[in-house]
Every structure is written in structure tokens, then in C-alpha cells.
Amino acid sequence: MMDLEQVFIAIVILLAGAKLLGELFRRIKQPALGGEILAGIILGPTIFGIIQISDGLELISTIAIFFVMLFIGLEMNLSEIRKAGKSAFIISITSLIIPFFAGYQLSIFFGLEFIESLFIGLLLSVTSVPVSAMILLELGVLKTKIGTTVMSVAVIDDIISIIILAVILQLHVSEGISFDYEELGISILQMIAYLIGIALVVFVVYRRNYWFPQKFTQFFVTAKTREAKFGIFIIVAIALSLVADLAGLHFIIGAFFAGLIFSDKILGKKETDKTYSIMSGITFGFFAPLFFAIIGIKFSGQSLENSVPLLVLLIIFGIVGKMFGGYIGTKLSKLPNIQGLAIASLLNGRGTVGLTITAVAYALEIIDVVLFSVCVAICIITTIITPIIAKPLLQKIN
Numbered sequence: 001m002m003d004l005e006q007v008f009i010a011i012v013i014l015l016a017g018a019k020l021l022g023e024l025f026r027r028i029k030q031p032a033l034g035g036e037i038l039a040g041i042i043l044g045p046t047i048f049g050i051i052q053i054s055d056g057l058e059l060i061s062t063i064a065i066f067f068v069m070l071f072i073g074l075e076m077n078l079s080e081i082r083k084a085g086k087s088a089f090i091i092s093i094t095s096l097i098i099p100f101f102a103g104y105q106l107s108i109f110f111g112l113e114f115i116e117s118l119f120i121g122l123l124l125s126v127t128s129v130p131v132s133a134m135i136l137l138e139l140g141v142l143k144t145k146i147g148t149t150v151m152s153v154a155v156i157d158d159i160i161s162i163i164i165l166a167v168i169l170q171l172h173v174s175e176g177i178s179f180d181y182e183e184l185g186i187s188i189l190q191m192i193a194y195l196i197g198i199a200l201v202v203f204v205v206y207r208r209n210y211w212f213p214q215k216f217t218q219f220f221v222t223a224k225t226r227e228a229k230f231g232i233f234i235i236v237a238i239a240l241s242l243v244a245d246l247a248g249l250h251f252i253i254g255a256f257f258a259g260l261i262f263s264d265k266i267l268g269k270k271e272t273d274k275t276y277s278i279m280s281g282i283t284f285g286f287f288a289p290l291f292f293a294i295i296g297i298k299f300s301g302q303s304l305e306n307s308v309p310l311l312v313l314l315i316i317f318g319i320v321g322k323m324f325g326g327y328i329g330t331k332l333s334k335l336p337n338i339q340g341l342a343i344a345s346l347l348n349g350r351g352t353v354g355l356t357i358t359a360v361a362y363a364l365e366i367i368d369v370v371l372f373s374v375c376v377a378i379c380i381i382t383t384i385i386t387p388i389i390a391k392p393l394l395q396k397i398n
Contacts, residue, residue, distance in 0.1 A: 007056035011290065014051060014297075017043055018289035029387070031134050033351055034380055036289045040296020053297050061359065064291035068356055069252040070237050071283040072158070073259020074276060075129050088152035091329030095347050096157055098325030099124040100164075102317045110310050116371060118168050119361050123354055123375055124318040126161050127154040128383075131351030135387050139394060146339060146394070150346045153326075158353055162256055165357055166191055169250050172366050194247040198240075198257045230278050233262055250360055288352075295355055295376060298362065303370045304377065311374050315381055319389075322348050342393040348386040354379040 021035030021042075043051045051057075104121035112120065132154045136142040142151075170191060237258035244254030262275070304311060323344040330340030358375040361367045367375065 007054070007060075010051050010054070010057060011060065013043060014040065014290055014293040015286070018293040022289060029138050031131050031349075031351055031383055033131070033288070033292045033355070034384060036292035037296040037299070037355075037376065037380060040293035041299050041301065042296075043293070044297030044299070046296075046299060046301040051297055053294070057294055057297070058363075060290055061294045062363075064287040064294070065252055065356060065359060066237075066241065066255050067279075067283050067287040068291055068352065069255040070259045071279050071288075072129060072353060072356075073256040074262060074279055075133070075259070087329075087333035087335070088149055089156060090332050091149070091326055091343065091347075092153045092156035092160070094329035094332070095127070095153065095322055095326035095344070096125045096160060098328070099318055099321030102321040103314065106310075106313055106317055112371075115168065115172050115366055118171070119357075119366055120314065120371075120375070122161060122164050122168065123350065123358065123378060124314065124321060125157070125164075126350045126354045126357070127157040127322075127347045128349050128351040128353040129154045129158055131349040131353075131383055132346065135346065135349050135383075135390075139387060139391060141394060146343055146346070146397075149343055153329075153343070153347060157347075159260075161353065161357070162253060163195065165360070166195075166250070166253055168366070169364065172364065190247040194244060194253075198261070201261055230275055233258075233275055233279075236262070250364075252356070252360060291359070292355065295359055298369070298372065299376050300369050300373045303373050307370055307374050311377055314374065314378055318350075318378060318382055319348055319385065323389075338393060338396050342390055342397060345390040345393055346386060348382045348389070350379045351383040 017039035018036040021039045022032035023035070025035035025038075026032050040051075042048060045052065100121040102121075103124035104117045107117035107120040108114075129151065132150055133142065136147045136150060141147045167188075170188060237255055239254075240258040240261075241251040241254035244257075245251045323341075326344030326347045327340050330343055335343070355376065358367075358372060358379065361375075362369075362372040
């Protein structure tokens with residue numbers, strides 16, 4: 001393991017590079033994560049080799065994944081799904097099934113293993129909530145009907161994607177020389193029990209939405225420590241992550257659901273806004289840039305030499321499959337053609353969520369370095385292409 005001094009030097013260099021290139025990407029109307037990953041690619045073995053991956057950076061990356069997934073959960077608003085209603089759910093399902101099936105079949109055709117193919121299918125199905133929000137904001141449609149629909153679809157997509165990821169992780173753990181169906185059954189039951197438990201907590205929170213903020217407000221007024229609310233939030237998030245891990249799921253599943261549960265229904269709007277502000281500063285000020293920069297270090301440009309056909313086809317299948325699936329959903333929801341195409345095109349921002357699940361899959365050896373690099377490239381390229389495709393369609397509506 002690198003000594004403490006080397007770890008700090010690596011963090012300073014990576015954070016400075018990530019912030020610099022992230023700002024540059026923002027100025028050219030692109031999500032900052034593209035620049036942050038590029039910083040890691042430049043500083044890592046692919047180009048200059050200034051920073052090498054180490055146990056210290058791996059630990060930082062693991063902690064960063066926790067905070068990124070916690071923030072993604074916190075970013076979501078379940079009440080928005082109810083407002084969008086049936087149409088958002090229909091669009092979400094159709095825009096998820098078609099790219100998943102296309103990615104899975106293409107991966108099998110290229111000779112990938114069953115679990116690898118399932119993961120590629122999942123990756124092509126993802127729509128990242130934070131990245132979608134940034135793209136919609138840049139295009140000036142975040143608060144419109146199109147923006148609300150896209151965000152609602154993204155929320156549903158991400159929740160379903162996390163559940164599918166949990167199933168893939170279970171299948172991966174169960175893979176081995178002797179396939180024990182009884183053990184797999186027990187693992188699936190543990191996973192279902194955990195998800196039912198989370199659903200019950202959410203139900204109770206939303207049914208007793210007047211009781212929780214009142215009690216928490218009284219506690220925070222009495223408490224002498226100003227950061228008490230944030231401390232409780234982190235403790236609950238870690239606890240849910242540990243329970244998820246004990247249930248045979250990855251800890252990020254617990255982090256995600258912890259963020260999802262902690263809304264203004266529990267803390268009240270004032271305390272939720274404060275917690276969100278602290279989380280945003282910690283996540284996007286420190287952990288997220290480091291996380292994406294470390295992904296850039298792990299990225300191997302050289303390994304893509306023999307994978308260009310697979311990469312190109314997966315990008316095409318991902319974009320076309322997501323748009324086609326989304327468009328079918330909008331037609332079933334009886335939305336106008338151009339509006340439907342615009343919504344469908346805006347679902348391709350895989351960014352944060354896609355990169356996070358890719359990092360988890362690589363850490364658990366579901367995918368190798370070649371597929372890892374392919375997946376990272378898919379997330380970056382589709383995120384960059386999304387506003388380019390959507391802009392002319394939105395102009396036709398306006």
C-alpha cells in the first residue's frame with residue numbers, strides 16, 4: 001500500500017486535474033464528469049503514467065462510490081413519479097427492456113459470458129438522474145413537462161436498474177464449480193426480504209409524513225451539535241449499507257436506498273435542504289471528482305484496440321435501443337411525435353449511474369479491464385451525444 005504521503009500527493013494531483021478539466025467541460029456545455037475522467041486518463045497509465053492505481057486510491061474510490069450512490073438516492077423524489085403517473089412508468093419499462101435485450105444479444109454474439117452479457121444489457125438500459133438533470137438544465141427544459149417526464153422516467157429506470165444489478169451480483173456470487181440452487185434461493189429470498197423491508201420503511205415514512213418532521217425538528221432544536229442531522233443521516237446510510245451487505249447485496253444498494261428514504265417527509269424541508277447542501281458539497285467538491293478521475297486511471301485505452309467493433313455497435317445499439325424503446329413508450333402514452341422523440345433522445349445520458357455500476361462490476365471481477373474500458377467509453381460518449389441529438393428536436397417543439 002502507498003504510504004500516507006504518496007496517497008495525499010495522488011489525491012491533490014487528481015483532484016486538481018479533475019476540477020480543472022471538469023470546469024473546462026462545463027464551459028463547453030458538457031457534464032463535468034467527462035473532464036474528470038479525462039483527467040484520470042491523462043494522469044494515469046494510458047498517457048503520462050504520473051498516477052498509478054494503488055490500495056490507497058482503491059479505498060478512496062470505494063468510499064466515494066458510497067457517497068455518490070447516497071447522493072443519487074437523495075437526488076430522487078418519489079413524489080415526482082406519482083405526478084408523472086402511468087406514462088412515466090410505461091416509458092421507463094419500454095426504454096429499459098429494449099436496450100437491455102439488444103445489449104445482451106449483441107454481447108452473446110461477440111462471445112461474452114452470460115453474466116458479462118447481462119451487465120452490458122443493464123448498462124445500455126441505464127438513464128442517470130444527476131446527468132439527465134444537468135443536460136435538461138443546460139438545454140433549458142428542466143422545469144417543463146418534457147423535463148419532468150424525463151426525470152421521472154430516469155428515477156424509475158435507476159431504481160429498477162439497481163434491483164437488476166442486485167440480481168446480477170447474486171448470480172455472480174452463485175457462479176462456481178458446483179451450482180447450489182438452494183443457496184441461490186436463500187440469497188434471493190434475503191434480497192427480496194431486504195427490498196420489502198425498504199419498501200415498508202418508505203411506506204411508513206410517506207404515511208406518517210407529518211409525524212417525522214415534527215419529531216426530528218424537536219430533536220434538532222434540543223441538540224447542541226449543529227451537524228447532528230447530517231451525522232444521523234450518515235449513520236443510517238452506513239447501517240442500511242451493512243444490512244444490504246449482510247443480505248448478500250452490494251453495500252451501494254443500501255447507500256442508494258438510504259438516500260431515497262431521507263426526504264423532506266422525514267426531516268422536513270428546512271433540514272432536508274441543509275443536509276442536501278452538505279452532501280452536495282462533500283460529493284461534488286471532493287468524492288465525485290476523485291471517483292471519476294480514478295475511473296480514468298483504471299481506463300485502458302490500449303485495451304480498446306481490439307474492441308472497437310464491439311464498442312461502436314454497443315454505442316449504436318444503446319442509443320437506438322433507448323430511443324426506440326422510449327419512443328414506443330411515448331406512443332403508448334399518446335404523446336405527440338416530436339415530443340416523444342425529444343423525450344426518448346434525452347434518456348441516453350448514462351453518466352454517473354452507468355459509471356458507478358461499471359466500477360462496482362469491475363471491482364467484483366464481473367467484467368475485465370477490456371470490458372471496463374468499453375463500458376466507460378459508452379457512458380462518456382452517450383452522455384456527450386445526448387444533448388446533441390435532443391437539441392434540434394427541442395427546437396422544433398419551441
